[in-house]
Amino acid sequence: MSAPKYPSFDTLALHAGQRPDPATGARAVPIYASTSFAFEDSAQAAALFNMERSGHVYSRISNPTVAVLEERIAALEQGVGAIATASGQAALHLAIATLMGAGGHIVASRSLYGGSHNLLDYTLRRFGIDTTFVDPRQPDAWRAALRPATRLLFGETLGNPGLDVLDIPTVAAIAHEAGVPLLVDSTFTTPYLMQPFAIGADLVYHSATKFIGGHGVAIGGLLVDGGCFDWDAGAAAGKFDVLTQPYAGFHGMVFAEESSVAPFLLRARREGLRDFGACMSPHTAFLLLQGLETLPLRMARHVDNARKVVAFLAAHAQVESVAYPELPDHRDHALAQRLLPRGCGAVFSFNLRGSRAAGRSFVEALKVFSHLANVGDAKSLVIHPASTTHFRVPDADLAAAGITQGTIRLSVGLEDAQDLIDDLARALKIAGKVP
């Protein structure tokens, strides 16, 4: 008997979730642009509504094209399933709204994408969900922030803007000791660089807009459940009644009895997609699938290019510092070597010596890098936070966020690395003349 083996990551990236279309033989994933799906008969209709059979009813809840993307990312993350959403923000909201309502509490890393910070620090507080932000490098800070109402710990695999590496094994242990799950935003790493479930995370989400798609043509999110968290363990304390008690909004269903490993996903779809409605369109799923098929190839090249660009910048006289965890002077260098052996991605920041004007001049002088507010594109991107996304922020607050007048964020794409370096060298020369 041969040694047991699953298909490899590269193979699953191309095939998981789909076989040639039985009706037409189409090899590519067809776009099922249909709001709804005809019932075979009344019995099948009732069976679908009663959850006796698997199938599609209405594309807000599920769609055949979208399901391929969901099942493919679940296969790649080694999760029990996934839900595709209208955006990464919608995926984060869906995770939170499934687990808690008013009175709930989250402990989150303070090194977060600005959009996530806005949701947690402003918008969700309006709905009675409170968040305590902590230094992600301080285990005691995570512990100290826990409350009886805490329902979730949350961080980014690589944090904004300094690429803090989240110590997932440590933070997951703190979460599990408290009987709550750890959710991580894995957008910067993708399953190619890190599979967070293997090291303790319970839920993962991606802004699929970034590296998953890679082409910068579609907005989408993916929420994946690792299937390892024991929702029943806190049942006596009523911690996750949303999963362990009958839900009047869905035939009195007790989700934790329906599925021993995926009750979270059942509720997230049967309530969250149904009622909040932030679903993904099949057209978007199709576009994201085109990207996902080449994820392993692209990520390897992204990382390779990023390393060359980092090496160039780190040695340049006009560059004050480069925040990339593979550099020995990065605070999380050792942790990165342990958790991210394939690389630390292709998004990073560096500090230019000089004024805000020099930073602006540098960005405007670039010809290959595109100046815009996104990351994870096949094309290289750049932004100067002090003159764009954070231009209203006082200097003191910028410093607290780890941003200086000269901080530049790069997203290194798939162009020839030397062309990128030449572009940067030219722009640095121009910026060096600005007082």
Added chain:
Amino acid sequence: MFIADLYAYTGGKPYDPGRPCVVFLHGAQHDHSVWILQSRALAHRGAAVLALDLPGHGRSAGPAEGSVEAIAARVAAALAPLSSPGFILVGHSMGSLVALELAARLGERVRGVALVGSAFPMKVADTLLAATRTDPAAAMQMINVWSHSAALAPFAARPGAPGPGFNIVWQNLRLMQRIARINGAAVLPTDFAACNAYAAGLERAAALACPALFMLGAADQMTPPKAARALIAACARARVVTLPDAGHALMTESPDGVRRALEQFCDEVNAAHAAAA
């Protein structure tokens, strides 16, 4: 609900003691949730459904029993006091052996037995049996690969189970890991040793007075169809349904095929019982 100290999922409908009862029996290192679609389907067609967590599995009190006979004895003790008009026993893998034993204990109250992914003898390879004790994490990975049809097929099963967006391969692995986590590391070697040691299959099959349905996966790598031949031959009233694309995890690789066969089988045995009465 609980019957005695065993947890039973009732298929999303309240258990009705006045209706014929379909008892679902899961396999090694599993729990009731492997039957989720089929149990809901039969419950919504009017059956009383009890999808059990076997002793020491999932929500049922432990420890896991060390033999098929002992598991059946515990289940029989729980079922016997029920005032059900009759039982249809549906077992998967190890659960199919439990169903045979249970049929012997419940006698005429059993209207039919459905054996899903069954084999006799249910011998476990020495290396795998050893791994369940010495390296259970690796053993569960081996079992998970062999529990599905080969290569890509289980990653592309259509439709996903229990619904779109789910991955059946990783669900099965996580379920086995969950049982190890909440019920203890001893469950896996205990279950596999029980399968390996069970010797009364042919005798029990020959003694079955009721119809037997064998549901086999053509791509089953754990209990290939040929491994059920002796058992089928021993049953006086056996019918065989082979699901073309399914591996050992028939209920998730071919959920509709399993459901349809069970619905038909239940209809047939209940109709035969009504006619006889």
